[in-house]
Amino acid sequence: MDQPIGVIDSGVGGLTVASELMRQLPKEQLIYLGDTLRCPYGPRPKEEVIQYTWEMVEFLLEKNIKMLVVACNTATAFTLEQLRQKLDIPVVGVIQPGARAAIKMSQNMRIGVIGTEGTINSKAYPKALQIINSKIRVNDWACPRFVPMVEDGILSGSQALKVVYESLKPLKDKNHIDTLILGCTHYPLIRDIIQEVMGEHVHIISSGEETAREVSTIMGYHKKLYNGERVPQHKFYTTGRLDVFEKIAKIWLDQSINFVEKANISKD
Template identity: 85%
Template sequence: MDQPIGVIDSGVGGLTVASELMRQLPKEELIYLGDTLRCPYGPRPKEEIIQYTWEMVEFLLRKNIKILVVACNTATAFTLDQLRQELPIPVIGVIQPGARSAIKMSQNMRIGVIGTEGTIQSKAYPKALQNINSSIRVNDLACPRFVPMVESGVLSGPEAYKVVYESLKPLKDKNHIDTLILGCTHYPLLRDTIQEVMGEHVQIISSGEETAREVSTIMGYQKKLYNGDRVPHHQFYTTGRVEVFRSIANIWLDQPIDILENAKLTIN
């Protein structure tokens, strides 16, 4: 089926999911929209998150997408059920895939979750984990300093280490966890620093790989995969500063990308 996959995120974090989609589905075209102008979503009221998410969705629906990937954990937590009920296309979030992956990796069923204030307050990850295995013990922690740091382009070095260490200290002190879910798609951009702070004994889980696998499975089952032969042309939109978006995207995706700025959303 020659229609693109739509990916939405509050900023650059969803590029971690886009990268996996491009790797696992090399013939498929992506249209990515990052709402960098209004990022971060985590501290915003629920009603605002829902409004902004729908504005992004409506933008991509005009591009005739065949499946929607909500690559923002906060948006997934607050809008996934509604989107699935109201949209005529499949909608995939990042929370369930991340939870399943963590359960596969954990040996002692003691799992940590870090995310934005909104995601942590929603308790979406503890619910997802304990719906699968009620004996799992979950320690979750909001890390509100991570997203602004990533969006500004600080991904490593002394400043990044200091912020990550100070943010994760309450969780690190609970040294019984053996698995840590990066419950925000921005956080894999800080993965090496997070691993250094938490220690090699902690398995770090990001949901990108598992989410892309779920997209592939659903599109195969619904016969939505593109079966021709082509080099796909991906489109990336941002509502904010193109320069920062491009610099992070080119590093994370390891290739130049076509960024089409001026995504026309309703900006309040």
């Protein structure tokens, strides 16, 4: 089916999911929208996150997408069921794939989750994990400084290390987790620093790979996969600064992006 897959995120973090989609589904065209102007979503009230998410969805629906990937954990926590009920295309979030991957990896069933305030307060990950296995002990921890740092393009160096160390020290000191879920799609952009702070004995889980695998499975089931031969032309939209978005996209996707435009989606 020659229609694009839509990917939405509160900013640049969803590029971690887009990268996996491009790797696992090399024939599929992506249309990505990052709401960098209003990022982060984590500290925002639930109703505001729902409003902003729907504004992004409506923008992508005009592009005739065949499937929607909600690459923002906060938006997934607050809107996924609503989107699935109201849209007539498949919708995939990032929380359940990440939870399943963590359970596969953990040996002691002590799993940590880090995310924005919104994601952590929603308890979406503990619910997803304990539905599968009620014996799992979950330690979740909000890291509100991470998303603004990543959105500013600070992905390495002493400043990034200081922020990560200060944010994760309480989680590291108090618990014996062997697996840590990066419950925000921005966080894989600073994965190496998180690993350094937590230690090599802790398995780091990013939901991008599992999410892409789920997208592939669902599209195959619904007969929505593109069956021809092509090199797809992906399109990227941002509500914020183009230069910052392009800089981070080039680093994370490891390639130049040929189409990036400003999107005006706010109805305020």
